[in-house]
Amino acid sequence: MREKDAKLPPTEQLTANIGSGPYKFKEALAKPGASFTYDRNEQYIPRQEPAEGWAGGKVIKVDRAIWQNISDPQTALSALQAGQIDFVNSPPADLYGTIKSDPNLELQLLDTGGDDLYVQMNFLQPPFNNVKARQAMLHLIDQEAFLRVISPDPDYSSPVISIFGNSGPYSNDENTGWYKKGGDPGRAKQLFQESGYAGEKVYLFQFTDWPVASDAALLLASALRKIGVNVVLGPMSFSAFVEARKNKGPVENGGWSMAINDWSDLSWAIQSPVPSII
Structure with a gap:
């Protein structure tokens, strides 16, 4: 952060995008919703120690980086195969086989911790203002069933058992009784009934531009309907x-009941928002 920005009063919003340090943000080339361009900062001097996560020396490898927002995964893959782009971040699991079979592409696991999907519930409104309805969700969710739909390759997916995630420095096997392997729809139905x-x-967001969360929402809606919950899906973009x-x-009155979101596994250990993991 620049000194003049740091000196602004806390009530005044920052309006300038300047980049990351190693790179400068090119405001003139910005196309919100489509692409953002960053150029090498020639005055940046990286730290001497090796890069590790958010820390360490950030060594600049390319002169310009362009972040393109391509919402359709197949379009992004086609652009990658055609050499129009160099890297696709987080391709959907159903494209792993295609990427592996292409001799010109390489599927790399860069973030070994990955992301954890979770259910957000609006606990200010019925039915989730009742603790038993929230407990019902814990029994309803079958993590393995969700993984078979959103990431079936066991090399790239696993259940989350610790509330601190699987890969963080605080991940451990203590107090894991909340994890319900296989789920228990009968118990979930009973708890919903006891909640009144x-x-x-029950309005559930479904993201049209995030296939993983969209598929998870469809499966969650199906599981809720099987135990008698009146689910309404709300398809929309993430923005x-x-x-x-x-x-x-x-x-x-235009409110909502549930949403599926994600959080990096490491962040569960260092700044956990503690929602209900799926």
Whole structure:
């Protein structure tokens, strides 16, 4: 952060995007929603120690980096195969086989901790303002079933048992009784009934530009319907969701009930938001 930005009063919003240090943000080339361009900062001097996560020396390898937002995974893969782009971040699992079979491409595991998907519940409104409805979700979720849908290759997926994630410095095997292997729909249905749930609409966000979360939402909706929950899916882009979730009122007033999101596994250990993991 620049000194003049750091000296701004805490009530004043920062308006300038300057880059990361190693790279300078090219505001004139910015196309919000489409692409952002960064150029090498010739005045940047990296630290001497090796890079490790967010720390260490950040050595600049290329003169210009362009971050393109290609929402359709197949379009992104086609651009990669055609040499129009050099790297695709987090391709969906159903494209792993295609990438592996292409002699000109390489599938690399760069983040060994990965991301953990979780369910956010609007606990300000029914039915999740009742603790038993929230407990029902813990029994309903079958992590292995979700992984078979969103990331079936066991080399790239695993359940999350520790509330501190699988790969962080605080991950451990203590107090893991909350993990319900295989799920228990019968117990989940009973808890919903005990919560006083009477068939009210449960609004679940479904992201149209995030295939993994979209598939997870479809599976979650199916599991809820099987135990008698009246689920309504709300298809929308992630950017639209960011605005829509601000309304935490009742569903009938434009509010919502549930959303599937993710968090890096390492972050569970260092700044855990502690929602319900799936």
